[in-house]
Amino acid sequence: MNDTWFQRHQPRLDAAVAASASRTYFSAFGESVTPWDHPAEVSRAGTAAFRAWLDADFPIETPGSEGTVSTERSPYGFDLGVRYPRVVDVDALLAPVPGARAWREAGPDGRVGVCLEILDRLHARGFELAGAIRHTSGQPLAIAFSYSVSSALDRSLEALAWSWREMTRVAPTAVWESPRGARLEKTYTVIPRGTSLVIGSAAFTTWNGWPAIFASLVAGNRVVVQPHPSAVLPMAITVQVCQEVLAEAGFDVGLVTLAVGACEDRLHERLAVRPEVRIVDFMGPAGFCAWLEERAGQAVLFTGCPGVNSVVVDSTSDFAGMCDNLALSLAAFTAQMTTAPHNLLVPRTGIDTDEGRKSPRDVADGIAAALDRLLRHDLGAIEVLGALATPAVLAFAEAAARKGEELIASRQVPHPTYTDAEVRTPVLVGLQAADADIYSGESIGAVCYLVETADTEESIALFYLMASRHGAVTAGVYSTSEEVLDEVRDVALDVGVALSENLLGDIVVNSVSAFSDFHGTGTSPASSATILDAAFVSPRFRVVQSRRHV
Amino acid sequence: MNDTWFQRHQPRLDAAVAASASRTYFSAFGESVTPWDHPAEVSRAGTAAFRAWLDADFPIETPGSEGTVSTERSPYGFDLGVRYPRVVDVDALLAPVPGARAWREAGPDGRVGVCLEILDRLHARGFELAGAIRHTSGQPLAIAFSYSVSSALDRSLEALAWSWREMTRVAPTAVWESPRGARLEKTYTVIPRGTSLVIGSAAFTTWNGWPAIFASLVAGNRVVVQPHPSAVLPMAITVQVCQEVLAEAGFDVGLVTLAVGACEDRLHERLAVRPEVRIVDFMGPAGFCAWLEERAGQAVLFTGCPGVNSVVVDSTSDFAGMCDNLALSLAAFTAQMTTAPHNLLVPRTGIDTDEGRKSPRDVADGIAAALDRLLRHDLGAIEVLGALATPAVLAFAEAAARKGEELIASRQVPHPTYTDAEVRTPVLVGLQAADADIYSGESIGAVCYLVETADTEESIALFYLMASRHGAVTAGVYSTSEEVLDEVRDVALDVGVALSENLLGDIVVNSVSAFSDFHGTGTSPASSATILDAAFVSPRFRVVQSRRHV
Structure with a gap:
């Protein structure tokens, strides 16, 4: 047989x-x-x-x-x-099997x-x-x-x-x-x-x-x-x-x-x-x-x-596309995937884009608009968000929102069939680089941090710090500069984290494809x-x- | 370059x-x-x-x-x-390397x-x-x-x-x-x-x-x-x-x-x-x-x-060759190799050989004669035995000899150049199957046990028990019976130990050849x-x- x-x-x-x-x-x-x-x-x-x-x-x-x-x-x-x-x-459970x-x-x-x-x-x-x-x-x-x-x-x-x-x-x-x-x-x-x-x-x-x-x-x-x-x-x-x-x-x-x-x-x-x-x-x-x-x-x-996943946001030639992509990565199962972005690292002075200079607040607004495009219709939103796994996830997201500036608030989405289901859009919380005690903690979902940094150098340093100390499953970068991309690639190799560069469309940082992508690297505390x-x-x-x- | x-x-x-x-x-x-x-x-x-x-x-x-x-x-x-x-x-020792x-x-x-x-x-x-x-x-x-x-x-x-x-x-x-x-x-x-x-x-x-x-x-x-x-x-x-x-x-x-x-x-x-x-x-x-x-x-x-290495001695068509081979495996670096035999398991009622029925005592005498052939000349003996690594090895062997019947005593071999070198022939100690508290201990060399068992079934059971409890690096079997060889092979796979069957000549149970032999198997407590x-x-x-x- x-x-x-x-x-x-x-x-x-x-x-x-x-x-x-x-x-x-x-x-x-x-x-x-x-x-x-x-x-x-x-x-x-x-x-x-x-x-x-x-x-x-x-x-x-x-x-x-x-x-x-x-x-x-x-x-x-x-x-x-x-x-x-x-x-x-x-x-008896572990007794030898004949x-x-x-x-x-x-x-x-x-x-x-x-x-x-x-x-x-x-x-x-x-x-x-x-x-x-x-x-x-x-x-x-x-x-x-x-x-x-x-x-x-x-x-x-x-x-x-x-x-x-x-x-x-x-x-x-x-x-x-x-x-x-x-x-x-x-x-x-x-x-x-x-x-x-x-x-x-x-x-x-x-x-x-x-x-x-x-x-x-x-x-x-x-x-x-x-x-x-x-x-x-x-x-x-x-x-x-x-x-x-x-x-x-x-x-x-x-x-x-x-x-x-x-x-x-x-x-x-x-x-x-x-x-x-x-x-x-x-x-x-x-x-x-x-x-x-x-x-x-x-x-x-x-x-x-899970670890602490970073996205270094330095510059982009497609601001709307970047925001759409980030929104999808946050919305997919309400950021309850261990591959979801944890910290978006954005220079305080803003980033260069095809739509001109964008401040951290502009980036947050861009993501908010993208989330709205993606999740506007309740029935469609449910098929992206799923339900929060436990009441603890909601409590976690609500507590996180109080720790910084609530850049994007969560919306409750009513489920037509399962009225007791807790369906929520993700929260985006604004923090400063100094708030490491908040943004370095393990997330159980429904929340993402936008961390303002002095500049992209500091963003890269924070990416290194988070991944080497707490591990990371994914990392992303948006940049039009080859030097920045090279530097982030080197750091990703130093900390042993898979890197996604300038993703647009429906391939998000969370996506891992069998036979092609490696999931987890075992060099960091996050996984062996x-x-x-x-x-x-x-x-x-x-x-x-x-x-x-x- | x-x-x-x-x-x-x-x-x-x-x-x-x-x-x-x-x-x-x-x-x-x-x-x-x-x-x-x-x-x-x-x-x-x-x-x-x-x-x-x-x-x-x-x-x-x-x-x-x-x-x-x-x-x-x-x-x-x-x-x-x-x-x-x-x-x-x-x-400072572990600081990152530039x-x-x-x-x-x-x-x-x-x-x-x-x-x-x-x-x-x-x-x-x-x-x-x-x-x-x-x-x-x-x-x-x-x-x-x-x-x-x-x-x-x-x-x-x-x-x-x-x-x-x-x-x-x-x-x-x-x-x-x-x-x-x-x-x-x-x-x-x-x-x-x-x-x-x-x-x-x-x-x-x-x-x-x-x-x-x-x-x-x-x-x-x-x-x-x-x-x-x-x-x-x-x-x-x-x-x-x-x-x-x-x-x-x-x-x-x-x-x-x-x-x-x-x-x-x-x-x-x-x-x-x-x-x-x-x-x-x-x-x-x-x-x-x-x-x-x-x-x-x-x-x-x-x-x-090291673990506890067993040799199941059931029968042989070349008694002298078997004794020569076992003697060489014991004498090589005075059984201080982790691959050396630890327990020779011999049925109390004796074994069938080309020289007729041999009792456990006959087996010991055969090995003694083979050791004598191998180590008769001091200069040659030194090149086989080397020196005991530390005084603890000698103390260990002497203590072991007192725990059972000293079937083969150790001989001190004088070194012509290094007069302080402790060069010794190995000890063979006779024990009964009931003496597990003695023969299941870790050996540091210079000693081997000849354990008398009820029959080959008990020998195989002891091989299994020692290897599964304490691990083993090598195992050997001497038998003219295909059924016994099959059974020992199965047990060797159960406990994950490399098996040498009926070795003669200068390939001994200790020999491990690069690219061909695997050393250690990591299924037993002996090694990962x-x-x-x-x-x-x-x-x-x-x-x-x-x-x-x-």
């Missing part, structure tokens, strides 16, 4: 391997296709499938569980009511075949997954569908492509002959590192989690998926699909396990420090990344946290993992040899 | 890249050439160069140092008296060229280095020369080959065109992870340290070399050569720094936890590996420690690093992109 799958999916794998080296455009799962490009009945069936899970026991078995737990509330204003097995016995050896013996090709088949099955359930993602994170449908399903699948394929290439790099057997006459036959076998724990994030559980799950699974590891209590359903469906395909191919379904706990169970903390756990993946708040670095030394860590490079996959397996005379 | 070097050394690099995939025999630096294959005048000149360093200030500059420190004593019985700058100011950006901008090819040139220069100083290694570790000349210089250079070349392949995997630039019409030019740059700290080991400082130094340096990292106080000189010469070549090519010599402290300075501990340090390499006692896992979470760790695989090199660098419309 898995051999057949490998053969069936091999052209896709080969194309993915090539694209991950050439870095040109490639998407196997329609990264740039919107949900509205699909027939309405497909979308409706997916939504119905999502709704069928609500207020019921999710049909999945977890070793070491007893009773159920239900923890999810949609940011659109209702409890999901899905009940999952609740883990009470971590020893089928581990068979999974190792399937070899790289066999495991890649199974994983590629899983991706296809997840893709077929795209709208159901998008519904689950939307109603656990608050993402608008377009982002839930294109980013959290399609792009996450492409990223997962990328993980399989890198892994497969690395695992098949070494010959399976060799005859070694020394000049002194010894002759040995050697056998090389890829073995897993150990139990892999994927700790789910609240906001982007599939996009962060799927590449980790598949990079670990394809390397032969047993994977324990521990979702965030607020975003279980997308991962429960994921584990269900993994188990379905593993069972069809005759493998142990225990190779992928769903481990759910109540918030107060602190299951992620209890699991992360267990000696059986040799790999931990987590993307989320810096506090827990640091906790892992301090406590989970027995495991190799793949972490990522890059999605996706060799360092993301190669520590998840080892090659072990045996040798004998021939 | 570095471009020229890259071109000059490229055939060697290409051959190394191919060999690291095919795993067939390859050696650029004469791994299997003995010191006696070289003209005597070369050897004499090297020895003279080593002696010229004694009782003098070593000419090297270290930022943050004040005064000097001298900590080395030869296991052959004299103080080296070399004085090195003593680090007193860790902030030439870091130029080193990054040299790119993978430029950096590989410089590093390949360094390897050549180290090779040219092979006898000088072998002298320094011998008189800091106690290694016999043959091991110091062939293993700690030639093989270590081959391993370093392997590090460069893996690194170069991984760093050049991604296109330097790409044009990305989305189906929706956006067109971006992207640039991809390899950047270093941060400061790399290589903590030297006492016994095999170059073999453990060089691959780490070159894997980090070639990735663009600044490298701080912190030698063990008992084995500074080999690393001081190494840093001198690195600085010489960097300077010739116009790079900052501060990219490779020697950081020496007195024992009581605990410099390795102070450096390992510094936030600037993002990579730590250390191979040595499990205690400090665990310390690093607990404290140095800010860094990616590459560690290795493999010399050498993709996981050893790829976390040391990142790829960062910038992108713009075209």
Whole structure:
């Protein structure tokens, strides 16, 4: 079965391997296709499938569980009511899986075949997954569908492509002959590192989690998926699909396990420090990344946290275009993406543009006008903004607005269906360079700072300072000066942050494209993992040899 | 200069890249050439160069140092008296290096060229280095020369080959065109992870340290070399050569720094936890590996420690050959190699051999006879055994002998030149399977246990238990049964340990050949690093992109 799958999916794998080296455009799962490009009945069936899970026991078995737990509330204003097995016995959960050896013996090709088949099955359930993602994170449908399903699948394929290439790099057997006459036959076998724990994030559980799950699974590891209590359903469906395909191919379904706990169970903390756990993946708040670095030394860590993203605004030949682009990057899911701009660094004396000199206030007004163009119509605005994930986001944005000058106020957008949904436009807060204690803090969304600097030199220095101290996931620059661009590029390399230069149109600083863009660089405190490079996959397996005379 | 070097050394690099995939025999630096294959005048000149360093200030500059420190004593019985700058100011030591950006901008090819040139220069100083290694570790000349210089250079070349392949995997630039019409030019740059700290080991400082130094340096990292106080000189010469070549090519010599402290300075501990340090390499006692896992979470760790190596002795068709092979593996550097057998697991009821049934006592006697054949002549014995590294090794072996039945006693071998050298043959101690508290402890050399088991099933179970609990670096099996071999192979894969089957002749379980054998597997508590695989090199660098419309 898995051999057949490998053969069936091999052209896709080969194309993915090539694209991950050439870095040109490639998407196997329609990264740039919107949900509205699909027939309405497909979308409706997916939504119905999502709704069928609500207020019921999710049909999945977890070793070491007893009773159920239900923890999810949609940011659109209702409890999901899905009940999952609740883990009470971590020893039983982490007990060795009988089928581990068979999974190792399937070899790289066999495991890649199974994983590629899983991706296809997840893709077929795209709208159901998008519904689950939307109603656990608050993402608008377009982002839930294109980013959290399609792009996450492409990223997962990328993980399989890198892994497969690395695992098949070494010959399976060799005859070694020394000049002194010894002759040995050697056998090389890829073995897993150990139990892999994927700790789910609240906001982007599939996009962060799927590449980790598949990079670990394809390397032969047993994977324990521990979702965030607020975003279980997308991962429960994921584990269900993994188990379905593993069972069809005759493998142990225990190779992928769903481990759910109540918030107060602190299951992620209890699991992360267990000696059986040799790999931990987590993307989320810096506090827990640091906790892992301090406590989970027995495991190799793949972490990522938001950091402080800067945009150096120096000059532009398209002021309206720049404002449109920045507005879109702020409005997309209400700046709740870790890739969203955090600080816009604008010289106090203003910037040169095609529309003449523009003061920081003019820049803010330009962005306000662009936001208005983008979000004027409530129905359209909802599809860009989504809902605020939790009441804490609104409180955070309101507190931020009081800390500086509220250059752009937030507007509440009424949702026609989900009247309890908190849909808001983002806040832009004016600060001075001296206000570092405010603009260097971690953001949870819905707010962006416009920081006035002495000049572009100071803007670049602040970009360096923020990224090197607090990390950063993205960086942007607007300038018509080659010298400024060169300088910002050098600083971006110094701090290890991906740089977007003079973006216009609908490619925003937040956009990361599978097979082409690297997400996270692991040189800064913000993250130790890059999605996706060799360092993301190669520590998840080892090659072990045996040798004998021939 | 570095471009020229890259071109000059490229055939060697290409051959190394191919060999690291095919795993067939390859050696650029004469791994299997003995010191006696070289003209005597070369050897004499090297020895003279080593002696010229004694009782003098070593000419090297270290930022943050004040005064000097001298900590080395030869296991052959004299103080080296070399004085090195003593680090007193860790902030100054770790201050940013002005030439870091130029080193990054040299790119993978430029950096590989410089590093390949360094390897050549180290090779040219092979006898000088072998002298320094011998008189800091106690290694016999043959091991110091062939293993700690030639093989270590081959391993370093392997590090460069893996690194170069991984760093050049991604296109330097790409044009990305989305189906929706956006067109971006992207640039991809390899950047270093941060400061790399290589903590030297006492016994095999170059073999453990060089691959780490070159894997980090070639990735663009600044490298701080912190030698063990008992084995500074080999690393001081190494840093001198690195600085010489960097300077010739116009790079900052501060990219490779020697950081020496007195024992009581605990410099390795102070450096390992510094936030600037993002990579730590250390191979040595499990205690400090665990310390690093607990404290140095800010860094990616590459560690290795001895573990408990087992040899399952089930049956053989060449009893004398087996005994000769085991004797050589024990005698080589008096079992002070971490690859040496720790426990020989022999069924109480004896084993079938070509010489009839042999009891555990017969096996011990066979090994005793083989040791006698090998070590009968004192001068030859010294060239196999070397000297015990410290008085603690002798005390350890003597204590071990009292804990069980002394099956083979240690013999003191007089050294004709170095009368204070402690040259000893290894001890074989008889134990029962129940004595796990004795045979599961870390060994520092000069001793091996023969553990009597109920049967081969119990032997295999003990192999599994020791390797999974305490880790292991090597494993061996002697059996004429395909079923037993299969079972041991499966267990070796379960615990992630390289297995040697039925070895005879001078390839022993300790032998690890560059480009073919993997050393360490990182699945067990014994180590997180493999010399050498993709996981050893790829976390040391990142790829960062910038992108713009075209």
